[in-house]
Amino acid sequence: MYGNDVIDPNDPLNAAETESYDQARRHEDRRHEVGDDFDALIAADQRIEPRDAMPDKYRQTLIRQIAQHAHSEIIGMQPEGNWITRAPSLRRKAILTAKVQDEAGHGLYLYSATETLGIDRAELLDRLHNGTQKYSSIFNYPTLTWADNGAIGWLVDGAAIMNQVPLCRCSYGPYARAMIRVCKEESFHQRQGFEILWVLSRGTEAQRAMAQDAANRWWWPALMMFGPPDTGEAATGGHTAQSMAWGIKRFSNDDLRQKFVDMTAPQAQKLGLTLPDPELRWNEERGHWDFGQIDWDEFWRVLRGDGPCNAERVAHRRRAHEEGAWVREAANAYAAKHAEARESAA
Amino acid sequence: MSADRSEDTSRVPRSAWAERARPGAQGRGATEAVSEDTSELAAQGGSAAYLLGVADDAMVYAQRLGEWMTNAPQIEEDMALGNVSLDLLGQARGLYPRIGELDGTDRGEDDYAMFRDERQWRNVHLVEQERGDFAREMARMLWFAAYQNELYAAQLASSDPVLAGVAGKAVKEVRYHLDHARHWVLRLGDGTDESHRRMQAAIDWAAPYVDELFEDDPMSLEAVQAGLVAMAPSQLRARAQHVVEATVAEATLTMPEAPGWRSRGGRDGLHSRPMGFLLAELQHIARSHPGATW
Numbered sequence A: 001m002y003g004n005d006v007i008d009p010n011d012p013l014n015a016a017e018t019e020s021y022d023q024a025r026r027h028e029d030r031r032h033e034v035g036d037d038f039d040a041l042i043a044a045d046q047r048i049e050p051r052d053a054m055p056d057k058y059r060q061t062l063i064r065q066i067a068q069h070a071h072s073e074i075i076g077m078q079p080e081g082n083w084i085t086r087a088p089s090l091r092r093k094a095i096l097t098a099k100v101q102d103e104a105g106h107g108l109y110l111y112s113a114t115e116t117l118g119i120d121r122a123e124l125l126d127r128l129h130n131g132t133q134k135y136s137s138i139f140n141y142p143t144l145t146w147a148d149n150g151a152i153g154w155l156v157d158g159a160a161i162m163n164q165v166p167l168c169r170c171s172y173g174p175y176a177r178a179m180i181r182v183c184k185e186e187s188f189h190q191r192q193g194f195e196i197l198w199v200l201s202r203g204t205e206a207q208r209a210m211a212q213d214a215a216n217r218w219w220w221p222a223l224m225m226f227g228p229p230d231t232g233e234a235a236t237g238g239h240t241a242q243s244m245a246w247g248i249k250r251f252s253n254d255d256l257r258q259k260f261v262d263m264t265a266p267q268a269q270k271l272g273l274t275l276p277d278p279e280l281r282w283n284e285e286r287g288h289w290d291f292g293q294i295d296w297d298e299f300w301r302v303l304r305g306d307g308p309c310n311a312e313r314v315a316h317r318r319r320a321h322e323e324g325a326w327v328r329e330a331a332n333a334y335a336a337k338h339a340e341a342r343e344s345a346a
Numbered sequence B: 001m002s003a004d005r006s007e008d009t010s011r012v013p014r015s016a017w018a019e020r021a022r023p024g025a026q027g028r029g030a031t032e033a034v035s036e037d038t039s040e041l042a043a044q045g046g047s048a049a050y051l052l053g054v055a056d057d058a059m060v061y062a063q064r065l066g067e068w069m070t071n072a073p074q075i076e077e078d079m080a081l082g083n084v085s086l087d088l089l090g091q092a093r094g095l096y097p098r099i100g101e102l103d104g105t106d107r108g109e110d111d112y113a114m115f116r117d118e119r120q121w122r123n124v125h126l127v128e129q130e131r132g133d134f135a136r137e138m139a140r141m142l143w144f145a146a147y148q149n150e151l152y153a154a155q156l157a158s159s160d161p162v163l164a165g166v167a168g169k170a171v172k173e174v175r176y177h178l179d180h181a182r183h184w185v186l187r188l189g190d191g192t193d194e195s196h197r198r199m200q201a202a203i204d205w206a207a208p209y210v211d212e213l214f215e216d217d218p219m220s221l222e223a224v225q226a227g228l229v230a231m232a233p234s235q236l237r238a239r240a241q242h243v244v245e246a247t248v249a250e251a252t253l254t255m256p257e258a259p260g261w262r263s264r265g266g267r268d269g270l271h272s273r274p275m276g277f278l279l280a281e282l283q284h285i286a287r288s289h290p291g292a293t294w
Helices: A019-025 A039-043 A056-076 A077-081 A090-115 A121-129 A147-164 A173-199 A204-226 A232-237 A240-245 A253-271 A296-303 A310-323 A323-346 B003-009 B014-019 B029-033 B038-043 B046-066 B075-102 B109-114 B136-154 B162-190 B195-211 B218-225 B233-250 B273-288
Strands: A281-283 A288-290
Touching: A056 A090, A056 A121, A056 A310, A077 A090, A077 A147, A077 A310, A090 A121, A090 A173, A090 B075, A090 B109, A121 A310, A147 A173, A147 A204, A147 A253, A173 A204, A173 A253, A173 A281, A204 A253, A204 A296, A253 A288, A253 B003, A288 A323, A288 B162, A310 A323, A310 B109, A323 B162, A323 B195, B029 B218, B046 B075, B046 B109, B046 B136, B046 B218, B075 B109, B075 B136, B075 B162, B109 B273, B136 B162, B136 B195, B162 B195, B195 B233
Parallel strands: none
Antiparallel strands: A281 A288
C-alpha cells in the first residue's frame, strides 16, 4: 500500500511505533516494596491508583487534564465526522466511520478514567458545554477538503501520539493504562492519514493540490498542539514544573515539539509535500530539524475562543446533547420502572 | 405508566396488518410502473438486479446512519449507530463486485455507489428518508432489521455462493441491529410521556414504508426461481411483522391502522425527494474527480 520503493513499512511512522512506547508498556510494579505513601510512590516511579490518598491539587490537575483529553476526543469527532457522508470511496467511508467511532471510544475510556477521581461524566459534559473546561484548540480549525482528513491523521494524530506516548508512563494508573490502548489505535489512525495523503500526492493534479493545501493549513496548528514554550525563560510559568514533579508530564512542550518535527519533516519529503516553513531545514550540528517561529498570537486568540470553529464545535455538541435529553431521560425512567418491578417481584 | 396506556397494550389492532402479512395478499403494483430502467435491469440479468436491491438497501441505510455520528443522544449511541452503519456498508461492499460479475459489466463497488444516477438505484423508500429524531431511527431500524433478519436467513442456502457468504455473516450482524432497535423501542415506548408520544409517532411514521419491503417485485420472484433466495419478500413478512408487533405491544405502544398511502417504486428506480440529495452528498467528491483513485 505504501509503495515499497520509498516507504519501508517497518519504519516507525509515529511515536507509538518507537521504542519509547514499548518501554512505557513495560512498567514494573514494585508497590509491595514501596508501600502506599503518595510521595514514596511518586519517587519510586510507581502508579497512583484511585483508592490511594493523593494531594487535592494532584487530583484536580488530573481531572482537568484527563477531562480535557476526553473532551478533545469527543469534539475531535466533528471535523472528520463532517466527511463520513462524503467520503470519496466506500473503502474510505468505512475507514473514516471506524476512526470516528474509535474517537468516541477514546472519549468514553477517558471519561471513565476521570470518573475514578470522583467526578461523573454528566458533570464533565456540562463543563464542556458551558465552556469551563477546554478541549484541544486544534479542533477549532475547519476540514475544508477531503485531504484534510489525511492531514488530521498524519499531523494532528501524529502530534497527539507524540504527546500521549509519555502519558503511558503517567503516575496515575487509570490514565496511563488508557493511554497505552489509545496510542495503539491512534497509531493506526496516523498511518491511515499518511496513506490518504500518499495516494493523493500520487494522484491527479487536483488531488496533489488538495494534499498540499491541507498540509499548508494544518502544519502550524499541529505544532501549536504541544502548547506554549516551556523551556528556557518560559520554564517557570504554566503547569509544566509541577506536573513533571508529579510524574504526570515527562517531557517539556518544546522537547516534544522538536521530536515531532524531527519525525515528520522527512515524512513530508517522502509524501512530496512542502511544509509551509522556509526556515525548516536539517541542522547537522544540533542533530535536529530547525523550524521557524510559531505565531503564538494566533494560538492564544484561538484558545480564547476566536478561532474559525470554536463557536460551531461547542454549539454542535450542545445541540446533540440537548436533542438527546429526552432519550436519556426515557432510558433512566425505563430502567427505574423495571428495577422497581423486579424488586416487587422478588 | 398511565392506565390508558396499559389498556392500549391489550388492543393492538392487527387486522389490517395481518391482511397485508398474508403471503400473496400483495398486489404487484410496482410492476405497473415498468420503466426503461427496469427493462435495462432485466436485460442485465435478474440475479444482478435482485442483488442490487439487497445491496442498495444496505448502502443507502448505511449512508443515513452515518449522519448520526456526533449527533446521537449519547456517546455510546454514536458508536452503536456507527457499528450498524459499518455492518450495512460491509454487506453492500460484499455484494457490489459480485453484481458486476453477474451483469457482465465488471463494475466495482465504487462504480455502483458513486456513479449511478437516482433512477438506477433499487432501494426501498424507507431507507432513503431523511434522518428524523431518534425515535424515528429506531422505528426504521426495527422494521428494516426485522426484514433483513428474515431476508438473510432465506439466503443462507443461496445458489449464489457470494450471496450465501454475505448472508452468513450478515445474519449475525442483523440480529444485533434488531436487538438494539428492539430495546430502544421498549425503553422509549415505556419510558417517559414524551418518549412514549415520540415513539408512537415514529411507529406511525414508518407504517407507509413497510409494504414496499415485502412486495413481490418481478426480480425477487425470479430470484426465488433461480434459488438465490428461498422465499419471496411477501413470505418474509409474517415473521418480521410478528417481531415488530410483539415489540410494539411490550413497549406499551399500538400498531397503527393501515396507512392511507404507501411508498412504492423503489425497486424500479422511482424514488422520493430525499434520494437525490442523499446521492448528491454521497457522490459529489468522487464525481468531481473522474478517474481518480482515493
